[in-house]
Amino acid sequence: MASLSGQGTPKLTSAVGNLYYDSILPYREDANAQTREFLARVVDVLLDYVQKVNDRNEKILDFKMPEEMQKALDLHLPDEPLPLKQLLEDCKIALKNQVKTGHPHFFNQLSCGLDIISLAGEWLTAAANTNMFTYEIAPVFILMENVVLEKMRSMIGWKSGDSILAPGGSVSNLYAFLAARHHKFPQYKEKGLSSIPGQLVMFTSDQVNSY
Structure with missing residues (x-):
């Protein structure tokens, strides 16, 4: 070799x-x-x-x-x-x-x-071999993450806000669904499904990724 x-x-x-x-x-x-x-x-x-x-x-x-x-x-x-x-x-x-x-x-x-x-x-x-939980456990990487996410937000015209990194498209979609649910039903975080009146549904096209 x-x-x-x-x-x-x-x-x-x-x-x-x-x-x-x-x-x-x-x-x-x-x-x-x-x-x-x-x-x-x-x-x-x-x-x-x-x-x-x-x-x-x-x-x-x-x-x-x-x-x-x-x-x-x-x-x-x-x-x-x-x-x-x-x-x-x-x-x-x-x-x-x-x-x-x-x-x-x-x-x-x-x-x-x-x-x-x-x-x-x-x-x-x-x-x-660290985790991105808090500044105390990963000070350098936490600051790097904040800078990268701020730059990414500015690229799409956002001057403020918050962001999160995701490992792929499927998890990104899941995060989007969770954020939408929390925005519409913020009480879900503390009281669960019983606090939502009715059944939540999601509409997609026939071209949706089925994974």
Whole structure:
């Protein structure tokens, strides 16, 4: 497997590859070096995949029928933990059999090209491992969110108001329904359905998304 540096993907040393999850951070405070080596090799695997995703000569997928894929993968759940070298190998296997949705020749629904800056942001937020509940738990991200939402409101001409980020269209539609219900029947929040006179209905066209 070629890496971005043109060399093969480095392997874990045996001293680290034979360790288990409880021999690195956060279980071992003296395991900074071992933790760094393991994560560095994981990043190498991911960078190799990024290179393949952007290589027009690479296939989008080596398709296998479900029965064949089951045989190619070891999906059983062991009772005992696996060593780090096996976890790293499993990462390679998972990506090898994955659809390269960021490939220039991939034209299926929903997915688009892999944006490297967004990928870096995903890695950063995963490492931060926080939640966007309050300023106290995520001060930087809360301020960033406010700035982004204010900019988005200004783009459609709103000078005031409030906003919320949603993970997709379906949840966005749900939020819209809930907001409309609350606007029409604010008492629902405290008293529930019994406070609404009659049955709420929703009218849609025959082209509505049925998911």
